[in-house]
Amino acid sequence: MKDKKWMHVTVGVVLVSMLVIGITLIIRTVNSDLVLPELDNELAARGLAIAQENGCIACHTLDGSVGIGPTWLGMYGKTETLMDGTTIVVDEEYILESITRPEAKQVQGFENVMVRYFLPPEDLVALVEFTRQLATPGSE
Ligand code: HEC
Known part of the structure; x- marks a missing residue:
């Protein structure tokens, strides 16, 4: 019984981490769409x-x-x-x-x-x- 509880916690932690990584990747992709002009001054x-x-x-x-x-x-x-x-x-x-x-x-x-x-x-x-x-x- 005790072991199962730990498994739930582990699965929870893994899912949350995947969510965080996913969101980070999405934000990166959105930001990289912004092509900034080259400026000479x-x-x-x-x-x-x-x-x-x-x-x-x-x-x-x-x-x-x-x-x-x-x-x-x-x-x-x-x-x-x-x-x-x-x-x-x-x-x-x-x-x-x-x-x-x-x-x-x-x-x-x-x-x-x-x-x-x-x-x-x-x-x-x-x-x-x-x-x-x-x-x-x-x-x-
Ligand atoms: C919430 C959206 C929004 C933000 C944030 C914003 N603007 Fe605007 N801006 C507009 C809209 C909509 C217009 C066109 C309507 C009008 O004339 O007000 C405009 C018009 C302008 C114009 C005239 C553009 C033209 O073609 O005649 C300039 C210049 C301008 N903004 C500069 C800025 C600057 C500088 C900032 C930041 C300090 C800024 N704006 C932030 C929405 C925004």
Whole structure:
């Protein structure tokens, strides 16, 4: 009787370990899907780190695919159509406004789900430089 109890405990431990290993593998696979761009300057690399730390890239993709928000690939310098049908060229000023007051200008086709971010100016500068690096060549 006593032996059986130990067997149950052992089976339990093995099952829990397998679950933990399984989840770890799944998380790894999901993370490895994220292809990060190669950056040729330090400020942009900091911008990428800031975007990761603040969760921006949970909603903004870096590879051109549509996410919860517009992709950042080719965003800088492009002409964006807003909810009211007007257009605006994505420049530094517009990006800064989009981060600090996202409700000010709504991009057409997206939900108004982005919250305001209160980031130090040096982080904002780095974020802008990062998105500039993702611009379509010739449009920045
Ligand atoms: C919860 C999802 C979410 C997160 C997190 C998020 N955003 Fe957004 N963002 C959006 C959506 C949706 C839009 C488009 C609607 C709008 O204009 O607000 C947007 C719009 C933008 C735009 C304008 C894009 C364009 O093509 O005109 C910029 C720039 C931007 N976000 C930057 C950021 C930065 C920087 C962060 C992190 C500090 C961030 N976002 C975090 C959802 C998000």
